[in-house]
Every structure is written in C-alpha cells, then in structure tokens.
Amino acid sequence: MRQLFRFMFQHGRHLIFGAILMAMSSFGQTYFISLYGQEFRQTFGLTDGGLGGLYAIGTVMSAVTLTWAGRLIDYTTTRRFTLAVTLLLTIACLLISGAQAAWMLCIGFYFLRLGGQGLMVHTALTATARQFPLDAGKALGAIALGLSLAQAVFPTVAVQISNMTGWRIAWSLNAAILIAGIAIALMFLPRGRESPLRKFRKRGEAVIKEASIWKNSNLPLALPVVLASPFITTGFFFHQARLAEEKGWALSWVAVWFIAYALTQAISLLSFGPVIDRLTPRRLLPWFLMPQAVGMSALWLSNGQWVTPFYLIMTGISSAIASTLATALWVQLFGPAQLARVRSAVEAGTVIASGASPVIMGVLIDHQVTLRLQAMLCLIYIVSASLLATRIKTDEPHTLL
Numbered sequence: 001m002r003q004l005f006r007f008m009f010q011h012g013r014h015l016i017f018g019a020i021l022m023a024m025s026s027f028g029q030t031y032f033i034s035l036y037g038q039e040f041r042q043t044f045g046l047t048d049g050g051l052g053g054l055y056a057i058g059t060v061m062s063a064v065t066l067t068w069a070g071r072l073i074d075y076t077t078t079r080r081f082t083l084a085v086t087l088l089l090t091i092a093c094l095l096i097s098g099a100q101a102a103w104m105l106c107i108g109f110y111f112l113r114l115g116g117q118g119l120m121v122h123t124a125l126t127a128t129a130r131q132f133p134l135d136a137g138k139a140l141g142a143i144a145l146g147l148s149l150a151q152a153v154f155p156t157v158a159v160q161i162s163n164m165t166g167w168r169i170a171w172s173l174n175a176a177i178l179i180a181g182i183a184i185a186l187m188f189l190p191r192g193r194e195s196p197l198r199k200f201r202k203r204g205e206a207v208i209k210e211a212s213i214w215k216n217s218n219l220p221l222a223l224p225v226v227l228a229s230p231f232i233t234t235g236f237f238f239h240q241a242r243l244a245e246e247k248g249w250a251l252s253w254v255a256v257w258f259i260a261y262a263l264t265q266a267i268s269l270l271s272f273g274p275v276i277d278r279l280t281p282r283r284l285l286p287w288f289l290m291p292q293a294v295g296m297s298a299l300w301l302s303n304g305q306w307v308t309p310f311y312l313i314m315t316g317i318s319s320a321i322a323s324t325l326a327t328a329l330w331v332q333l334f335g336p337a338q339l340a341r342v343r344s345a346v347e348a349g350t351v352i353a354s355g356a357s358p359v360i361m362g363v364l365i366d367h368q369v370t371l372r373l374q375a376m377l378c379l380i381y382i383v384s385a386s387l388l389a390t391r392i393k394t395d396e397p398h399t400l401l
Contacts, residue, residue, distance in 0.1 A: 028116010
C-alpha cells in the first residue's frame with residue numbers, strides 16, 4: 001500500500017486528470033440518469049417499459065457508434081479529444097433539459113451514453129493506461145476512485161438540486177458542472193508535446209490494412225468474463241426494488257447498504273491495483289468474479305437480511321477489480337499502440353451489456369423467472385466464463401498490423 005501511495009504522489013497530475021474525467025462521466029452513467037426516471041415518466045407520459053425501451057435504444061446506438069468513435073483518440077491529442085467529448089456530453093445534457101417529446105429524450109439518452117459512459121470513460125482509461133503501461137493496475141485503480149467518489153456524492157446533490165429547481169434546470173446545471181469539472185481536469189494534464197499515434201489518410205494515399213482484432217483468439221476467450229460484471233451488476237441494481245420485494249426486505253434497508261458497496265469499491269480499487277500489476281491481469285482474470293459468484297450464491301440460497309450487505313460487498317469487490325482489470329489486460333495482450341482499437345470495441349460491448357441487462361431481467365421477471373433463480377443462472381454463467389478465461393495465452397503477438 002505504501003508503494004501505491006508513493007506512486008500516486010509521484011504521478012498526481014496525470015491521475016487527478018483521469019479521476020476527474022471518471023467522475024464527470026457520471027452524467028452518462030445509469031446510476032445518475034435513473035435518478036430522474038420518475039420525472040421523465042410523468043413529463044412524457046411514459047410507462048416503466050416505455051422509458052426503459054427509449055433508454056435501451058439510446059444505449060445500443062451509442063455502443064454501435066463507440067466502436068469507431070473511440071478509435072479517433074489515436075488521431076489527435078488527449079487534450080483535444082477531451083474537449084470534443086466534453087462538448088458532446090454538454091450538448092447531451094442540454095438536449096435532455098430542453099426535450100419536448102419522447103423522441104427528443106431518446107436522442108438525449110443516445111448522446112449521454114455515448115459521451116458519458118462511453119467516450120469520457122474511454123478517454124480517461126486509454127490516456128492513463130498509455131501513460132503507465134507497466135503500472136496500469138495501480139494507475140487505473142487510482143483514477144477509478146473518481147467515479148466511486150461521484151457515486152457517493154452526486155445522487156444526493158442531484159436530487160436536492162432537482163427538488164429545488166425542477167429537473168430541466170437541474171440538467172442545465174449538470175452541463176455547467178461538467179464544463180467546470182473538465183476545465184479543472186485540463187489544468188492537471190501536462191502540456192508536454194503529444195503526437196497522435198496515427199494520421200488520417202490523405203487523398204490518393206495507399207490504404208494500410210489492419211488485421212481484425214478478432215483474429216487474436218484471446219479476445220473472444222476474455223470477453224464473456226469481462227462483460228459478466230457490468231451485465232449482472234447493472235441488472236440487479238436496476239431491479240433492486242423488485243429484489244427487495246421478492247426477498248421481503250425494506251427498500252430503505254437495501255439503500256443504506258449501498259454505502260458499504262461504495263466503500264468496498266474504494267478500498268478494493270486501492271488494494272487490487274498493485275495486485276494486478278504483480279500477478280499480471282491474465283492470471284487474475286479467471287478469479288476476479290469469484291466474490292460476485294459467492295454473492296449470487298447468497299441471493300439464490302437465502303432470504304435473510306444479512307444477504308443484503310453480503311451480496312453488495314461481494315459485488316463491490318468484483319466490480320472494482322473489473323473497472324481496472326480489463327484495460328490492463330488489453331495492454332498486456334495487445335500493447336499500448338492497439339489499446340484504443342481494442343477498448344473501443346470492448347467498451348461498446350460493455351455499454352450494450354449494461355443497457356440490455358435491465359430489459360432482459362425484466363422480461364424474465366414478467367415470465368415468472370424470479371431474481372432468485374436469475375442469481376443461480378448468473379452463478380452458472382460466472383463459473384463457465386471464468387473457466388473459459390483460463391485458456392487465454394500471452395504468447396500470441398500483440399501487434400495486429
């Protein structure tokens with residue numbers, strides 16, 4: 001731990017930049033957008049399913065766009081790309097604020113998801129991993145604390161602002177907060193010379209063909225376990241009210257234990273970053289979901305109130321490791337030069353997984369498949385995906401050119 005804090009002190013400027021970007025991504029994260037769900041339904045006359053459908057459309061479209069938009073970071077500097085993403089996310093906040101019809105709300109969701117959970121997170125993680133390829137675990141764990149802090153603070157502040165001003169003005173204020181936050185972040189980004197990794201092809205210039213990232217067999221072996229955490233965690237969090245009803249828990253009992261989830265995430269981010277660097281991401285990959293597997297087992301086997309904090313703490317451990325492990329893994333398997341290509345493709349899958357899970361789990365609930373049984377299915381999936389990840393090899397060449 002002393003080594004970690006020494007690392008954070010020595011490289012504070014880069015890490016603060018990444019941490020603020022992670023925090024500002026909140027405006028496009030499910031946990032933040034869902035705070036306004038009731039206002040959206042009342043204003044636009046939407047049912048729960050109707051609002052969820054609009055959100056799913058926006059999420060899927062953002063994931064499709066992210067597969068190519070994320071690669072644009074290779075063709076410019078981190079500073080310029082950050083400004084472009086900030087402009088996109090600011091426009092998204094203002095679109096939500098001024099939406100007059102459901103279709104406008106859907107467009108707003110699309111830009112929120114693309115700019116927030118998609119490109120803002122992509123910028124923070126890619127820039128940080130490139131800056132610290134040999135210490136990616138520690139560095140990514142440190143900047144992820146920015147999102148954990150935002151998750152602990154933003155919901156309470158956002159609800160209070162919305163209650164005082166109304167949700168439309170609140171979203172305009174969100175845009176102002178975003179701009180101020182990024183302005184501070186850019187103050188910490190060193191102004192040294194940075195050259196783009198790639199150049200746009202000029203007219204008449206020969207096209208250099210790049211091999212598909214899918215030709216590396218490690219990627220399809222890793223994806224099932226990498227996408228498991230965002231799918232399972234988002235799905236159960238989205239349906240937490242239904243879970244509490246099914247288990248006979250008070251919703252307030254569930255809500256209060258989210259503090260333990262946030263604290264567990266923060267502690268795990270600090271603790272496991274050095275572990276990832278020491279053990280290597282590939283070796284840790286088949287094991288990092290075991291805490292969440294134990295949490296799913298508890299949800300399946302018991303209705304006791306002790307399950308609430310236990311499952312949330314176990315989920316917090318795996319979620320924290322997942323937030324840093326994947327990017328560190330791509331650096332190990334593909335090298336820093338290919339990071340944007342791989343991350344943009346994988347992050348699209350992550351966005352789809354987190355957007356699809358509330359819909360899929362909701363449909364299963366409608367067909368009498370309880371969340372208890374879904375927890376058992378998730379347990380089986382985690383074990384299967386983890387076993388598949390043991391087949392990953394590091395002796396494949398990382399260059400795909």
